[in-house]
Amino acid sequence: MNPEVAATVDLDVHSIRADFPILNVQPYGQHLAYFDNAATTQKPQVVIDTLTQFYEQFNSNVHRGVHYLSQHATEAYEKSREIVRRFLNARSTAEIVFVRGTTEALNLLATTFGKLLQPGDEILISMMEHHSNLVPWQILAKEKELKLKYIPITETGELDLDAFERLLSDRTRVVSIVHASNSLGTVNPIEKIIELAHQNDIPVIIDGAQAVAHIAVDVQSLDADFYVFSGHKIYGPTGIGVLYGKELWLDRLPPYQAGGDMIKRVTLEETTYNVLPYKFEAGTPNIAGAVGLGVALEYVQNIGLSKIARYETQLLEYATRAVEEIPGLRIIGTANQKIGVLSFVMDYTHPHDIGTILDQAGVAIRAGHHCTQPVMDFFGVEGTARASFAVYNTPEEIDQMVKALWQVYQLFGQ
């Protein structure tokens, strides 16, 4: 390993890599450097095995059967909810709702909050939101004649906190903010945001999709009203995610979808809803996915999030220094606090051409607007190339990427 990075990190990346079978794939006969982790992370063997084992040994519906298998499936599903509770340090499992992912959680919140809002009420989000924390609010605002306001961002890609304070008004009903930006890497000061919003009695939703795999989250010490994330970005399966909500708020919100499991009693005239969290879990959930997510979270905790964060920060710093040498390359997102996301443009090459050239060198990155078009507009670019790091990446892989970026320069820049 690169001595610069190795010297300071007590993390055995080679044994971690051995946990991820997909890292053995060799695109075009080359070593795979997978740097598209912000889109989705790879899965360790324990998670893959858990899914298989669930279908081989436990498969059954939950909360519905009196039989042996159903009891085991229900236990595994609820055990996973307890793992999530501990992971976020929530007060109770009643506050942990399983959903399909961040997008579903945010749609759930926009839709159900919407039922409590009046024309003229205001929703405050930021300019750096992922489309999934923007479009649902935009639709709601149109439908209910609400005002959607945006916290501006600065040239470094940080939130303008002074503007945030000015934008809070006595009509603001909810603030919804991304914890860490998927296109800039910026880690937002959500403690401060929550504190300021709470001084005005406004609830705060945090989109933790990019944060949870890199930053330890304690929803009680943050005092977040809602915190949502996707399993697949933290080494878990796709199709499963988490909506944490304070009990007080989940009680206040009406149900989202209706059907089985979310009811207590149904007559032809009316329905009484089930207790939390089941009120928000209509229909058969992604049981195997939930169980797999629990295992993924344990996997992360066994390594330790602070170790992971330290390691990834060093990868980011190493990569940042190396790409800064390349003429005409501009990094988009230079906040002080960043997760391992390196977004950049090269002024002579379109991001997709960079993506294709890197792909041929075995390096997987993302190119495009990353579902954050307002951010791209702000920086005056069509899109960026983005490398995003995870615990299994190595400095050698960064060298592999940087070498291919020099090839881009030779092809296009000279």
Add this chain to the structure above:
Amino acid sequence: MEPIRDLYQQVLLEHYKHPHNYGHLEHPTHQADGDNPLCGDHIHLELQVENDTIVDVKFSGMGCAISKASASIMTQAIKGKPVEEAKQLADLFYQIVKGETDVPEAPSSDLEELFIFSGVRDFPTRVKCATLAWHTLEDALKQS
């Protein structure tokens, strides 16, 4: 040749850096917009058609090297051609990028550059970039 050099040939790079027929026409008779949401490529195409012949053509927009070079080379290939012939060229081009036609030994010189896109067949995710201009041309010609 390495596939990447085969894709990004010098001719393609030249057209990307210095596109031909880039800009706007005074009095276009036909125009259309094309988008490739995957790449965020956008092209605006303007044609001046007289007596079923494309007498002038210009394009504008943002895009990757492949889509921009393809647009530039397309405008060269169709300028001065009868509309019907331009449509046939579009079909030929789709065959080239899908690898459904072999590169002829000696393509006629004004069509030669179309064949540099035969390298795209090895990059399935980029075929849409190469064909964007031609699809936009077909859309523009549908207006009458």
